[in-house]
Amino acid sequence: MKTLIKHVVIDNQCQDILIIDGKIAKVARGIETPVDDLINAHGATAMPGLIDVHVHFREPGLTYKETIATGSAAAARGGFTTVLAMPNVKPVVDTAEKMKSQVALNAENGLVKVLQYGALSEDLVGVGPADLQAMASAGAAAFSNDGHGVQDAQTMLSAMQAAKAADRVISAHLEDDTLIQGGVMNAGPSADKLGLPGMTGLSESTQLARDLVMAQATGVRYHVAHISTKESVAQVRLAKQMGLNVTAEVSPHHLFLDDSMIITDDPMFKMNPPLRSKEDRQALIGGLLDGTIDMIATDHAPHSPEEKSGSMHDCSFGIVGLETAFPLAYTRFVKSGLVDLETLLTWMVKNPKEAFDLDQAGLLAVGDAADITLVDLVHPYEINPKDFASKGENTPFAGEEVYGKVLKTFVDGQVVYQAKKE
Ligand SMILES: NC(=O)N[C@@H](CC(=O)O)C(=O)O
Ligand SMILES: [Zn+2]
Numbered sequence: 053m054k055t056l057i058k059h060v061v062i063d064n065q066c067q068d069i070l071i072i073d074g075k076i077a078k079v080a081r082g083i084e085t086p087v088d089d090l091i092n093a094h095g096a097t098a099m100p101g102l103i104d105v106h107v108h109f110r111e112p113g114l115t116y117k118e119t120i121a122t123g124s125a126a127a128a129r130g131g132f133t134t135v136l137a138m139p140n141v142k143p144v145v146d147t148a149e150k151m152k153s154q155v156a157l158n159a160e161n162g163l164v165k166v167l168q169y170g171a172l173s174e175d176l177v178g179v180g181p182a183d184l185q186a187m188a189s190a191g192a193a194a195f196s197n198d199g200h201g202v203q204d205a206q207t208m209l210s211a212m213q214a215a216k217a218a219d220r221v222i223s224a225h226l227e228d229d230t231l232i233q234g235g236v237m238n239a240g241p242s243a244d245k246l247g248l249p250g251m252t253g254l255s256e257s258t259q260l261a262r263d264l265v266m267a268q269a270t271g272v273r274y275h276v277a278h279i280s281t282k283e284s285v286a287q288v289r290l291a292k293q294m295g296l297n298v299t300a301e302v303s304p305h306h307l308f309l310d311d312s313m314i315i316t317d318d319p320m321f322k323m324n325p326p327l328r329s330k331e332d333r334q335a336l337i338g339g340l341l342d343g344t345i346d347m348i349a350t351d352h353a354p355h356s357p358e359e360k361s362g363s364m365h366d367c368s369f370g371i372v373g374l375e376t377a378f379p380l381a382y383t384r385f386v387k388s389g390l391v392d393l394e395t396l397l398t399w400m401v402k403n404p405k406e407a408f409d410l411d412q413a414g415l416l417a418v419g420d421a422a423d424i425t426l427v428d429l430v431h432p433y434e435i436n437p438k439d440f441a442s443k444g445e446n447t448p449f450a451g452e453e454v455y456g457k458v459l460k461t462f463v464d465g466q467v468v469y470q471a472k473k474e
């Protein structure tokens with residue numbers, strides 16, 4: 053099967069991309085050859101398919117929020133071709149058997165490449181690590197207890213030793229439960245003004261300090277999920293200077309929002325970790341720019357309209373992100389002139405691929421998988437959750453004007469998303 057995509061822009065140059073049997077065969081100007089499928093991109097920008105190392109697809113067990121089909125359709129619509137799904141589904145993916153069936157379910161229903169995290173402990177809250185080696189053999193791409201911090205140090209230490217032996221990354225959701233105090237947003241002036249219970253960043257940074265000491269002792273590949281405080285950024289910076297095998301991700305919402313923007317009790321601003329202070333947000337942007345933070349990951353966390361209504365007091369934690377991440381990041385970081393597109397793609401493709409050893413994800417080089425996203429960087433549009441392919445419409449970014457609309461997404465040379473004609 054041969055596909056030719058004519059007239060794309062790559063690094064400001066007009067190019068054509070020839071795909072043979074799902075792989076990039078040639079990238080050059082003016083390719084002329086007989087093909088099965090000829091696509092005219094009309095000057096759209098071509099990028100390697102984006103990678104998101106942190107999504108929640110809710111299947112099995114919570115499919116009223118999202119399914120692998122709808123979640124991966126949201127990924128494709130957001131320009132993502134490889135995602136790593138968290139294990140906090142029902143039942144939790146915490147054994148080799150559950151891993152095997154989850155990997156099969158992801159392959160069967162995923163429109164994009166859906167890789168799977170295994171849990172670090174039974175049901176995410178158990179003491180004593182799950183059998184990481186068996187889950188790795190059953191296809192676990194990496195490990196995480198996302199949704200819950202690992203409270204017990206010995207459990208984390210044993211999990212790190214097992215992950216090191218299996219050569220897999222541990223992605224840590226950092227949260228010391230004893231320091232949360234029922235908080236629903238960041239502790240500070242905004243929480244005080246709204247009369248809502250606050251939580252400080254100490255629950256994150258204290259657990260990170262514990263983990264970094266053990267990461268050094270074990271040599272595990274340790275990844276910080278949704279980093280949110282300036283203290284955490286400083287610790288990761290130091291750990292990297294000390295030569296630890298550590299990486300970190302930051303979510304678009306922690307980069308582009310902070311708690312000073314929460315002026316009403318609005319469930320769309322409730323997520324874990326919460327939006328922090330302006331200073332924290334600046335430290336996250338600084339950390340991304342200086343390489344302390346390696347990548348952007350969405351923490352796509354769909355919930356039903358009922359679960360995201362009423363007060364922040366009792367609604368669910370989490371917002372969707374797959375369909376807004378690239379346009380928001382492109383608009384705020386590249387369009388604004390802060391960084392170039394290549395740098396953004398380092399954070400959204402190259403670094404996640406390297407940190408998680410994602411051999412299946414392509415970088416637009418000859419021989420790579422033809423995972424390609426075509427985007428319109430010229431015409432602005434408005435984010436409308438009603439257009440989402442995700443079941444979740446829970447986003448604080450509705451109504452934002454952005455650039456970077458995804459026009460077409462290819463996985464292994466197959467079109468998995470195509471924007472509607474306007
Ligand atoms: N981020 C969230 O607020 N929620 C996530 C869990 C998590 O990422 O910790 C979810 O599963 O809904
Ligand atoms: Zn988490």
Ligand SMILES: [Zn+2]
Pocket residue numbers: 106107108138198199351353
């Ligand atoms: Zn998460």
